[in-house]
Amino acid sequence: MxxxxxxxxxxxxxxxxxxxxxxxxxxxxxxxxxxxxxxxxxxxxxxxxxxxxxxxxxxxxxxxxxxxxxxxxxxxxxxxxxxxxxxxxxxxxxxxxxxxxxxxxxxxxxxxxxxxxxxxxxxxxxxxxxxxxxxxxxxINVQYSTNVWIDHNDFTNPNDGALDIKRASTDITVSWNHTYDSDKNMLLGHDDGNGSEDIGKLNVTYHHNWFDGVNQRNPRVRFGDPVHVYNNYYQDIGSYGVASTEDAGVLVEANYFENTDDPFHLGEGDSGDGSIVARDNHFENSGSGETGGSVAGIPYSYSPDAAADVKSIVSGGAGVGQL
CATH class of the missing domain: 2.160.20.10 (Single-stranded right-handed beta-helix, Pectin lyase-like)
Structure with missing residues (x-):
């Protein structure tokens, strides 16, 4: 650069x-x-x-x-x-x-x-x-937008969300970011009543992000199916990692969860359940997560890293200055 x-x-x-x-x-x-x-x-x-x-x-x-x-x-x-x-x-x-x-x-x-x-x-x-x-x-707020790549950034101490994606946005990759000192970290789909715009959209890939001591919404998903969450490092998560709600379908794959009591679950607050399929994740001093339902197939080719290696790969490569 x-x-x-x-x-x-x-x-x-x-x-x-x-x-x-x-x-x-x-x-x-x-x-x-x-x-x-x-x-x-x-x-x-x-x-x-x-x-x-x-x-x-x-x-x-x-x-x-x-x-x-x-x-x-x-x-x-x-x-x-x-x-x-x-x-x-x-x-x-x-x-x-x-x-x-x-x-x-x-x-x-x-x-x-x-x-x-x-x-x-x-x-x-x-x-x-x-x-x-x-x-x-x-x-960062993303709305009514397509073909977006958010990569190798740091997010710290936002008043609201670190990165929110909503209102019919789709075809987005969120990769290699480092988030810390954040409560409501990454929201996908802003409201339970927005299905008319969001169903069939909100297809997002989250990979190789470092969720570092953040509290919730990593991500919190409505409607999007599939949403792909793979090879992320969850460290010392306060409330929960991933929540799938309002008929969303989330594949949670080959992530490393450390000191995370609630890695992933169905429903959140007043929002109805979505679906989660989990496979090949690594848990270190963490809960096992809640799964259920089915998720649409991932429509692209990819080669995930082994979950056991994700902590070292992501902590050494995510965030600013790591390109």
Missing amino acids: RRTSARFKLASAVAVTAAVATVGGLTAATGSASEPADIAPLAVGSPTGFGAGTTGGAGGDVVTVTSGDELIEAAGSDGPLQIEVEGTVSVDSMVRVTSDKSIVGAGSGATIEGSGLNISEADNVIVQNIVFADSNDDG
């Missing part, structure tokens, strides 16, 4: 070899008319699971943002764009993210604090390598 950003800054500065464009008030590299810029993707790797088709802003210009105003302008702009977040960016309300965006942190210090990102009515968005800290709302 640093190499891409450095090339962008150099190209912007040398007018004889590269043209520039203005994107949301920021300067972006575009190359020249005869030799367009060969801009490598900021995002590292590619998603596995339901979000596998996500490319974000790949092929679009690159801008570096260092302030809340710059982030707001870039994230809400039209067309594909690759946004590099540098340093700590403070915002006081949720930042709208539009289609075809990659928002990627530079190095290991990129932080969005004060509020979070609202991926709303968007398609094809990547968020990677950013610390989301002390949001007055969610860390």
Whole structure:
């Protein structure tokens, strides 16, 4: 990511070899008319699971943002764009993210604090390598959106959820994130009465995330079937790990549960039961979980790690700075 950003800054500065464009008030590299810029993707790797088709802003210009105003302008702009977040960016309300965006942190210090990102009515968005800290709302909210990849981020101390996905959103992968100091961690489907929008949607893959001392909703699922929860590390979970409700179908596979009395169960609060199929999980000083019902088949190929290896793999590879 640093190499891409450095090339962008150099190209912007040398007018004889590269043209520039203005994107949301920021300067972006575009190359020249005869030799367009060969801009490598900021995002590292590619998603596995339901979000596998996500490319974000790949092929679009690159801008570096260092302030809340710059982030707001870039994230809400039209067309594909690759946004590099540098340093700590403070915002006081949720930042709208539009289609075809990659928002990627530079190095290991990129932080969005004060509020979070609202991926709303968007398609094809990547968020990677950013610390989301002390949001007055969610860390990230996803609604009415498709083809989203949330990868290698840290989430800490949100006022509400760390990462909430709702309102007919689908085809999403949540991978290699580290969440801590969070109560209502990851919600999938916001309301028992929203089935008319959500049935047939909310297909999400959660893999290789580190749920580190968080309390609940890891995830809490409504309606989505299948939802795939595999190779995650659950450490010192306070209330429960996974809850399947309102006819959801969740495959809980090859996860590592440590010091987690209630790894997974059916129903939650006033919500009716969903289904859980569990297989090949590892339990260390933890309960055995509750299963029941059936889950639709997983429609993609994948190769899970052995559950016994997940603790070391995920604690060593999840979160910011681990790309």
